[in-house]
Amino acid sequence: QVQLVQSGAEVKRPGASVKVSCKASGYTFTTYAISWVRQAPGQGLEWMGWINPYNGNTNYAQKLQGRVTMTTDTSTRTAYMELRSLRSDDMAVYYCARDSARDGYNLWGQGTLVTVSS
Amino acid sequence: EIVLTQSPATLSLSPGERATLSCRASQSVSVYLAWYQQKPGQAPRLLIYDASNRATGIPARFSGSGSGTDFTLTISSLEPEDFAVYYCQQRSNWPRGTFGQGTKLEIK
Numbered sequence: 001q002v003q004l005v006q007s008g009a010e011v012k013r014p015g016a017s018v019k020v021s022c023k024a025s026g027y028t029f030t031t032y033a034i035s036w037v038r039q040a041p042g043q044g045l046e047w048m049g050w051i052n053p054y055n056g057n058t059n060y061a062q063k064l065q066g067r068v069t070m071t072t073d074t075s076t077r078t079a080y081m082e083l084r085s086l087r088s089d090d091m092a093v094y095y096c097a098r099d100s101a102r103d104g105y106n107l108w109g110q111g112t113l114v115t116v117s118s
Numbered sequence: 119e120i121v122l123t124q125s126p127a128t129l130s131l132s133p134g135e136r137a138t139l140s141c142r143a144s145q146s147v148s149v150y151l152a153w154y155q156q157k158p159g160q161a162p163r164l165l166i167y168d169a170s171n172r173a174t175g176i177p178a179r180f181s182g183s184g185s186g187t188d189f190t191l192t193i194s195s196l197e198p199e200d201f202a203v204y205y206c207q208q209r210s211n212w213p214r215g216t217f218g219q220g221t222k223l224e225i226k
Contacts, residue, residue: 033213037162044220045154045162045205050213059213062119095161101212104152106173108161 002026004109011115019082022096029077030054033099038092091116122218130226137193141206146186150210157202
């Protein structure tokens with residue numbers, strides 16, 4: 001079954017870090033990039049960045065540069081997104097999506113809620 | 119940075135009616151624009167890519183058009199399951215992929 005399965009909800013203190021995982025199955029992991037998108041409560045979609053599992057190349061949104069790191073483990077077919085120095089405005093549902101350069105985000109994970117609260 | 123502006127913010131229509139959603143880019147994105155549908159509590163779903171190509175499994179009542187800076191998503195005859203939020207996304211400077219702010223399509 002072709003799917004992306006993300007890790008469970010997280011609760012973090014301001015200033016902490018969070019690492020969300022996204023495990024792929026049913027397709028060749030290195031054939032497609034993974035993009036990360038977040039959605040704050042009641043808000044729209046925000047592109048966070050992109051990673052190519054084939055060679056590890058990344059591209060991050062400018063506003064997150066220095067706080068975000070995206071990695072992949074091809075042996076376990078898993079992508080990771082780590083966000084550091086969490087603030088209240090980082091509270092959101094975080095999605096991974098399979099990025100086909102040809103046709104867009106044609107497969108999404110179920111989302112991971114990250115709550116930032118003291 | 120390319121900014122996408124969607125209009126209207128909210129569209130109130132009845133089942134069976136035709137829906138027309140707009141997405142305008144701050145600079146040309148050629149045809150590199152995608153549309154997504156999102157229902158409450160769910161991940162987005164790809165509807166249209168490259169401005170006018172339906173994604174796999176998307177019903178024919180969904181169509182996209184436009185190029186350059188002005189794009190339209192049309193739903194020819196609304197079904198009850200079509201009431202959702204719709205987002206456009208530019209892909210002209212891939213892998214960067216900014217989204218519009220969304221249009222909520224609600225039942226009148």
